[in-house]
Amino acid sequence: MKLDKNTKILIIGLGVIGGGYASALTEKGYNVSCITKEQKDIDYALERGMIKHGTTKVDPELIGEAELVIFALYPTVFIEWIEKYQRYFKPGTLITDVTGVKESVVGTVQSMLRDDVEFIPAHPMAGRERSGVEYSDPQVFKGANYIVTPTKKNTAEAIELCKSLGEILGFARISVLSPEEHDEMIAFLSQLTHCIAVALMTCNEAEGLEKYTGDSFRDLTRIAKINDAMWSELFLMNKDALIKEMDAFVGEVEKMKRMLISGDREGLRALMQRSTERRSLFDKPTV
Amino acid sequence: MKLDKNTKILIIGLGVIGGGYASALTEKGYNVSCITKEQKDIDYALERGMIKHGTTKVDPELIGEAELVIFALYPTVFIEWIEKYQRYFKPGTLITDVTGVKESVVGTVQSMLRDDVEFIPAHPMAGRERSGVEYSDPQVFKGANYIVTPTKKNTAEAIELCKSLGEILGFARISVLSPEEHDEMIAFLSQLTHCIAVALMTCNEAEGLEKYTGDSFRDLTRIAKINDAMWSELFLMNKDALIKEMDAFVGEVEKMKRMLISGDREGLRALMQRSTERRSLFDKPTV
Numbered sequence: 001m002k003l004d005k006n007t008k009i010l011i012i013g014l015g016v017i018g019g020g021y022a023s024a025l026t027e028k029g030y031n032v033s034c035i036t037k038e039q040k041d042i043d044y045a046l047e048r049g050m051i052k053h054g055t056t057k058v059d060p061e062l063i064g065e066a067e068l069v070i071f072a073l074y075p076t077v078f079i080e081w082i083e084k085y086q087r088y089f090k091p092g093t094l095i096t097d098v099t100g101v102k103e104s105v106v107g108t109v110q111s112m113l114r115d116d117v118e119f120i121p122a123h124p125m126a127g128r129e130r131s132g133v134e135y136s137d138p139q140v141f142k143g144a145n146y147i148v149t150p151t152k153k154n155t156a157e158a159i160e161l162c163k164s165l166g167e168i169l170g171f172a173r174i175s176v177l178s179p180e181e182h183d184e185m186i187a188f189l190s191q192l193t194h195c196i197a198v199a200l201m202t203c204n205e206a207e208g209l210e211k212y213t214g215d216s217f218r219d220l221t222r223i224a225k226i227n228d229a230m231w232s233e234l235f236l237m238n239k240d241a242l243i244k245e246m247d248a249f250v251g252e253v254e255k256m257k258r259m260l261i262s263g264d265r266e267g268l269r270a271l272m273q274r275s276t277e278r279r280s281l282f283d284k285p286t287v
Numbered sequence: 288m289k290l291d292k293n294t295k296i297l298i299i300g301l302g303v304i305g306g307g308y309a310s311a312l313t314e315k316g317y318n319v320s321c322i323t324k325e326q327k328d329i330d331y332a333l334e335r336g337m338i339k340h341g342t343t344k345v346d347p348e349l350i351g352e353a354e355l356v357i358f359a360l361y362p363t364v365f366i367e368w369i370e371k372y373q374r375y376f377k378p379g380t381l382i383t384d385v386t387g388v389k390e391s392v393v394g395t396v397q398s399m400l401r402d403d404v405e406f407i408p409a410h411p412m413a414g415r416e417r418s419g420v421e422y423s424d425p426q427v428f429k430g431a432n433y434i435v436t437p438t439k440k441n442t443a444e445a446i447e448l449c450k451s452l453g454e455i456l457g458f459a460r461i462s463v464l465s466p467e468e469h470d471e472m473i474a475f476l477s478q479l480t481h482c483i484a485v486a487l488m489t490c491n492e493a494e495g496l497e498k499y500t501g502d503s504f505r506d507l508t509r510i511a512k513i514n515d516a517m518w519s520e521l522f523l524m525n526k527d528a529l530i531k532e533m534d535a536f537v538g539e540v541e542k543m544k545r546m547l548i549s550g551d552r553e554g555l556r557a558l559m560q561r562s563t564e565r566r567s568l569f570d571k572p573t574v
Contacts, residue, residue, distance in 0.1 A: 125501035145499050175498055185499050188491050193503045195543055196483060201562040203539035204475050204532070210568045211462055212432050212472050214412035216480045217569065219506045224566040228559035232552050239547045245491070246544050250537055252490035256482055257533050260526045265519050272515035275488040279511040281497045282504065 010066035018072030019136025102179035187241035305359030306423025389466035474528035
């Protein structure tokens with residue numbers, strides 16, 4: 001299949017990410033329909049011209065017409081959907097996703113999927129701390145990273161199409177990783193950070209602290225407002241990699257604690273210098 | 288003494304905070320001089336009209352005229368300065384500071400200070416990750432917290448004057464805490480967060496991670512660019528309180544790890560719900 005303005009694109013799940021995809025694609029003149037659970041979300045998207053058509057029904061005709069289907073669902077819901085409704089896809093349909101863990105989801109979906117439909121997995125790294133289509137905003141993709149995670153089952157053509165989808169959506173950097181590499185990386189860069197934010201937010205129950213807080217505490221806990229249904233799934237589906245990163249991080253905190261106890265000023269300074277140097281690698285590219 | 292447009296204000300140390308104070312006060316028509324180490328910083332401030340007068344010399348005449356002296360130095364440098372040069376203050380001078388730890392600094396300075404000079408300590412909670420006057424910006428005080436930490440040695444008049452200084456500087460919330468309460472609070476809200484950011488930045492040495500990072504990792508490590516000379520001092524001067532907070536935090540991370548190992552989805556969700564609820568207390572007040 002080719003991705004052009006006539007390609008029939010169907011988004012399943014119109015939440016904060018699905019909504020952002022819909023807006024970004026529609027703004028560029030693509031043909032976008034959607035299926036989602038709540039009529040109010042379809043109404044919201046139609047009023048704002050984000051989609052051409054939407055329904056709360058799992059409509060065999062709409063699914064059967066789609067050439068590119070984008071799943072923006074929680075991991076377990078995505079897997080269930082494929083199990084139940086994949087019979088409606090037409091042969092040659094390409095499907096992709098936005099799921100934040102890859103190895104288990106990709107393995108499960110690719111192994112159960114019909115042979116005449118291809119699933120090319122991707123992860124747009126541009127989450128928001130709020131959920132729901134009303135918080136969707138295609139601007140968050142600008143300057144952000146988009147990762148395609150193909151397996152041996154994927155064709156070169158599908159990989160290229162998925163990369164160009166990332167470009168159309170406005171992502172600044174498109175990368176390709178294996179699902180395993182992705183999950184190891186995401187355990188550190190995304191899941192560990194959410195773990196830390198939640199632990200920081202819940203480890204001290206003192207009242208009135210908000211009266212004294214500065215920006216650093218606010219920054220470190222922005223993501224402590226967390227979608228518990230989705231993140232508990234993501235954590236558990238990637239728990240081996242995540243636990244490994246938690247252990248490394250806790251080990252580093254314990255190292256700093258030993259430096260404090262022994263009054264090792266030079267050790268602390270060396271660690272802070274390394275931190276400062278390494279952090280400069282992560283400055284957001286100017287867009 | 289009274290704080291009005293004729294009050295002779297002297298800032299010692301024209302860095303990112305001293306510079307912000309200078310700009311904020313001068314913009315409101317106050318009379319601000321400064322003493323700092325580098326002539327280039329004075330030139331920078333004079334060119335931008337941030338101060339009326341500045342010198343790199345510890346000028347007895349300038350110090351002897353000052354009615355309000357604001358110390359914006361590292362803790363140990365502040366203490367040394369008082370030791371060496373307090374003889375130049377005129378009787379009745381009020382001094383204040385911006386130091387990020389209080390108990391040890393306030394105890395040391397108040398116990399060595401002349402009886403005819405009063406030190407009213409304060410902490411403006413609006414640090415930046417860069418140091419130097421060229422990064423100073425009085426806008427960072429807007430919406431931020433300012434904490435006065437008096438002891439029994441302070442007069443009600445000095446406490447009031449220091450609170451009005453915080454208001455003039457543009458801080459959104461002015462509070463009063465004892466030095467001990469301040470240090471306990473700051474160990475959690477500021478020092479622990481800097482610890483975490485440094486540990487997160489240094490616990491994984493993998494190369495190329497910046498290619499895949501999202502905003503959450505960037506947010507949690509913004510303060511990992513850290514002034515190692517200053518923060519190692521702040522950490523060590525408050526190490527008992529900081530170690531207590533580090534232990535509580537690590538305990539919470541270990542609790543999440545146990546939930547992951549046992550597959551306790553409901554436990555994780557409950558923790559995340561508490562985190563989400565508690566984080567909403569910390570949203571920045573609209574200014």
